[in-house]
Amino acid sequence: MESLPTTMKSERRWRSKPLQTSKPSLVMAFFSCLAWLYVAGRLWQDAENRKLLTNLLYKNSLQRPKVLTVEDKLKVLGCRDLERRIVEAEMDLTFAKSQGYLKNELQQSGSSSGQKLLAVIGVYTGFGSRLKRNVFRGSWMPRGDALKKLEERGVVIRFVIGRSANRGDSLDRNIDEENRITKDFLILEGHEEAQEELPKKAKFFFTTAIQNWNADFYVKVDDSINLDLAEGLIELLDHRRGQDSAYIGCMKSGDVVSEQGKPWFEPEWWKFGDEKSYFRHASGSLLILSKNLAHYIHINSLNHELESFHDNIITSRSQASNNTQVVQTLHDCESVLSQNDVAIQVDLIPPDTADCINNFQNVFVASMSDDLHTSVVLAAISDPLKTINDLLNTRKGKKQELRLESLAALEKIIRNVMTVLGLMPTSYLEVLQQLREKALKRAKLTEEQVLGKIDERTAARMNKEFEKSDAIRKDLAAVGIALMDSPDGTTWRPAVPLALQELQVAAT
Secondary structure: OOOHHHHHHHHHHHHHOOOOOOHHHHHHHHHHHHHHHHHHHHHHHHHHHHHHHHHHHHHHHHHOOOOOOHHHHHHHHHHHHHHHHHHHHHHHHHHHHHHOOOOOOOOOOOOOOOOOEEEEEEEEOOOOOHHHHHHHHOOOOOOOHHHHHHHHOOEEEEEEEEEOOOOOOHHHHHHHHHHHHHOOEEEEEEEEOOHHHHHHHHHHHHHHHHHHOOEEEEEEEOOOOOOOHHHHHHHHHHHOOOOOOOEEEOOOOOHHHHOOOOOOOOOHHHOEOHHHOEOOOOOOOEEEEEHHHHHHHHHOOOOOOOOOOOOOHHHHHHHHHHHHHHHHHHHHHHHHHHOOOOOOOOOOOOHHHHHHHHHHHHHHHHHHHOOOOHHHHHHHOHHHHHHHHHHHHOHHHHOOOOHHHHHHHHHHHHHHHHHHOOOOOOOHHHHHHHHHHHHHHHHOOOHHHHHHHHHHHHHHHHOOOHHHHHHHHHHHHHOOEEEEEEOOEEEEEEOOOHHHHHHHHHHO
C-alpha cells in the first residue's frame, strides 16, 4: 500500500508530457507546411505549363506543311548564309574601327601637323633607276626644302620601291643610303622588287600609304612619265576634292589586260567597286584612287588577290572544261524542254530519278550546313548531270518513261543549287559562246578553221581513211578542241589540252 502513491505520481507525470510542446517544434512544423505548399504549387504550375506548350506545339504542327520542299530547305540555307555574311561584316567593321580605317578615325601618323592632305603621290622606281630619280628631282619633282613646303600645302611625293630578293644586300643598302640623304623614299618592306611582282606593288603601295598618311587621293605613277604638278595633277585633284569613289587612270582594257595568258592578265574577280570596274590594270602608268577606294584595298589586302596572274594551268583550264560540261549539259536540257509544249508535271518522276535528286539534295544541305563546303557540292553535281546526259543521249534514256518530267526535275534542282551558290548564269548560250571564244584563242584557231577540220575528218571517215581521221581528232584535242560525234553530225566543245590531261593524271 505504501508504493501506490509513487505509481500514481509517475502516471500523472507521464500523461502531462504531451501537453508541453516546445516552440522549435511548432516553428519546424510551420515551415514544413509552407515548403509542402510551395512544392505542390510548382508541380501544379509546371503541369499547366506543359499542357499549354503541348497545345501550342500541336496547333503549330497543324499549320506547318507536312513535308519540307527543296525550296524550303534552300530558303533555310539562304538565311544561314545571310547570317554568316552579317557576322563576317560585323567582324570586318569592328576590325576596321579598331585600325582606324573608317571616316574620322584614320590614324594620321604620317602628317606631323595632323592636317588632311590632298594627295600622296608614289613614283615607281627600281634599283637601277638612280639616274632617272636624279632627273626627276631636277625637273618636276621638288627636293629638299621645296619638297617639305609642298607637303605643307598638302601634297606628299615619294619614290616607291620594295626590297631585294636577298634582303640586306648592296641593293638595299644603296637605297637606304640614298634615302638618308634625300628623304624622299617610301620603302615597301613586304614587297620584293622584281619585274614579275610588279602588279603586286600597287597593293603594297596603297596599303602602306594609307597607314602613313591621311589624304583625299592616293596616286601611283610610273617613272616613265613626267607630271605637271601645279597646273595639271594638283589642280585636277583639287577640283574633285571630297568626291567619293573617284577613280582616274590612263590604262585601257585591251588584249593585254583581258586575254587570259597574257603577261598582266587580271581576272574579273580581282576587280572591285561599282560593277567591278576599278583596278583594271595594276601596272598602268597612272592610277589615282580616292580615299575610300584606297581604304577598301587596305582593309581587304589579305582577302583579295590584287596581284599578277599566276598561270596555274592545270587548275584553271581543267575548271574551264568542267564549266563547259556543266553549262553545255544544262543548255541541251533546256533546249529539249523548250521544244515541248505539253505542261510537264514535275512531281511525276520515276523512282531512280527521285533517288538521284534526293541524294544530291541531301549532300547539298549537309555540305552547306558544314561550314559551306561548296567544293563537295560541285563534286556531287556530276551525278544529276550524268543522269541528264543519259536521258538526252542514250537510247535507253530517250525511251525512258516520263523522260521530260525527269529532265525538268533534274534541271530545276541544279538551277536552284547554282542560284544559291551564286553560279547561275543569265543565259547558258551566252556563257557557252564565251567559253568557245576563249578556247579558240587558246588554240590560236578560228571557228572557220575548226569547222574545216571537221569537214576534212568527215570526208576521211567516208573514205575509210581512219588514220587520218584519228590524227585530225588528236591534233585538235592537243590544243583543247574536243570533237563530239552524234547521229546529227560532229560538233566541237572546249576541253583540256592533251598535255595538260597527262599532267593531271601524273599529279593524281
